[in-house]
Amino acid sequence: MxxxxxxxxxxxxxxxxxxxxxxxxxxxxxxxxxxxxxxxxxxxxxxxxxxxxxxxxxxxxxxxxxxxxxxxxxxxxxxxxxxxxxxxxxxxxxxxxxxxxxxxxxxxxxxxxxxxxxxxxxxxxxxxxxxxxxxxxxxxxxxxxxxxxxxxxxxxxxxxxxxxxxxxxxxxxxxxxxxxxxxxxxxxxxxxxxxxxxxxxxxxxxxxxxxxxxxxxxxxxxxxxxxxxxxEMNTGLRVILEKQDMHEKILRTKVSEASNIIRATASGFPQSMANIRGICSASSSINCMPMxxxxxxxxxxxxxxxxxxxxxKKPKTSKRKSKRSSTMKVGCIEKQIVSDEDWHGPPPWDLSLGGDGCPKFLCDVMVEGLAKHLRCVGVDAAVPFSKNPYSRELIDQAHKEKRVLLTRDAKLLRHGYLLRNQIYRVKNLLKNEQLLEVIETFDLKISEDQLMSRCTKCNGRFIQKSLTTEEAVQAAKGFQKIPNCLFDQNLEFWQCMDCHQLYWEGIQYRNAVQKFIDVCKLND
CATH class of the missing domain: 3.30.420.10 (Ribonuclease H-like superfamily/Ribonuclease H)
Structure with missing residues (x-):
């Protein structure tokens, strides 16, 4: 999307x-x-x-x-x-x-x-x-x-x-x-x-x-x-309801008043007659007919x-013993966050650090949509193992897989000393703008050949050889249903090597390719 x-x-x-x-x-x-x-x-x-x-x-x-x-x-x-x-x-x-x-x-x-x-x-x-x-x-x-x-x-x-x-x-x-x-x-x-x-x-x-x-x-x-x-049903209320020729506004007011009398009596909450009539005074603005x-x-x-x-309605105040020391501590953290928002590099995949030169990212839940956009342009973008990971889990996963952690959570930047050159706070809100920001910040090289080369579902790579319709039908058995309307269109199919999801070159595929050509300005 x-x-x-x-x-x-x-x-x-x-x-x-x-x-x-x-x-x-x-x-x-x-x-x-x-x-x-x-x-x-x-x-x-x-x-x-x-x-x-x-x-x-x-x-x-x-x-x-x-x-x-x-x-x-x-x-x-x-x-x-x-x-x-x-x-x-x-x-x-x-x-x-x-x-x-x-x-x-x-x-x-x-x-x-x-x-x-x-x-x-x-x-x-x-x-x-x-x-x-x-x-x-x-x-x-x-x-x-x-x-x-x-x-x-x-x-x-x-x-x-x-x-x-x-x-x-x-x-x-x-x-x-x-x-x-x-x-x-x-x-x-x-x-x-x-x-x-x-x-x-x-x-x-x-x-x-x-x-x-x-x-x-x-x-x-x-x-x-x-x-x-x-x-609990007032007799007078029945009479009012039976008189269909009565003006609608009068009917609503009477029903409202009678119903509130019943409600006040039956609910056990003490209400004065003035309060009951007060609720009904707005009958021209709100619904006063019973549900x-x-x-x-x-x-x-x-x-x-x-x-x-x-x-x-009062802001929560801190209960720490030393107000001054806590204020100083917060101030230091805020300065650290401000200074760490910009990317300083080099990333862990850099050849000078023994990396393989292939960009790899870990997108936390706040930028999960960005992960799918990165996959669509052929960039390796993983998401956390668990749905609600602790900061420690994110740090461990980024370390283990040598990824840069992308987030919008400023609190995570406090762990910059653990994730040196491995954490970046995304500034933009919209996914297209986030994608361009990451491409520019990390100087990623995007080509048209890379588009739609990764599985948007699991981040896996596609099998290099495209499948025939017969091979795709065999691969999809018990796993995925291929619409019958595709059989006569002579389409090419691809399959993810990790989750085995099948893809084909249909209208959605072509629209997605054109979208990312435009977003990444590949025709300029």
């Missing part, structure tokens, strides 16, 4: 003004949505600014799912918090975040909520407090845990998977994270940033739908949660809440 992120098929609306049609559509969509997904983007702070010790959130993504024409539709809104006055949207977001009729989804969203809360309290103007609560809420990490726990019958650690890995496993596609660290404070946003931000929120809806279907199919909710007793029975049961079984304490 190249660095260009295609615009997703679902609708995306960038909301940069409360007077815009996009904002009107957002508020209208929230009146129809029982399920929304939340995400946030910000520019990381190098040093605390005068307003807050936390980053200012630049963009809030709200992906909404609603029922339309007997099917579920979805749309993603990108709320530009640098353009929209925060005081004008605070009430709307607060009401959505605590509405009992809207299930909120997120991925380890507590940190995002901390940054949102401090953004509103620091930049929202007088009288605007932070957003401190979300309920009902479901964490996608917990949803994945429930799916895998039931499927595999063993206990899994809830924090062990990234969103990219969960998307790949549950939805079958890879979620690109290349733009995660881009500068979200710069306007206008690029098309790639817009597509990335929207997909980050929308994929949460897709993962939930897989979970929701599985739970309903297995009847877990029906076994775990008993139906709401009929005694369907199945979704209510899912919420009751698996729903959570996020409530921030004052301590959450």
């Amino acid at each position: 190249d660095s260009h992120i295609a615009r997703p098929a679902f609708e995306i609306h960038l909301v940069s003004s409360i007077d815009s049609p996009e904002f009107t559509l957002l508020t209208h969509t929230l009146t129809r949505s029982h399920l929304i997904a939340l995400d946030a983007e910000w520019k990381p702070l190098q040093t605390p600014d005068q307003h807050s010790s936390f980053p200012r959130v630049s963009l809030l993504q709200i992906a909404c799912q609603f029922h339309s024409d007997h099917r579920n539709d979805s749309v993603a809104f990108l709320l530009d918090l640098l353009s929209v006055p925060l005081s004008s949207i605070w009430h709307l977001l607060r009401d959505v975040f605590v509405s009992p009729y809207v299930l909120k989804l997120g991925f380890r969203f507590k940190q995002d909520l901390v940054y949102l809360s401090t953004t509103f309290s620091s930049y929202g103007g007088g009288g605007v407090s932070g957003l401190d609560r979300i309920e009902p809420f479901m964490d996608i990490a917990s949803i994945y845990y429930h799916l895998q726990h039931k499927q595999k019958g063993r206990k899994l650690h809830k924090q062990s998977k990234s969103l990219t890995a969960i998307c790949s496993e549950v939805l079958g596609f890879s979620l690109s994270k290349e733009l995660q660290c881009s500068d979200w404070s710069v306007r206008p946003l690029t098309e790639e940033q817009i597509a990335y931000a929207a997909m980050d929120a929308h994929c949460l809806l897709e993962i939930f739908n897989v979970f929701y279907s599985k739970v309903l199919k297995e009847g877990d909710v029906l076994r775990n949660v008993s139906a709401v007793p009929s005694t 369907d029975e199945d979704l209510q049961k899912v919420v009751k079984s698996y729903g959570e809440r996020i409530i921030l304490k004052e301590s959450d």
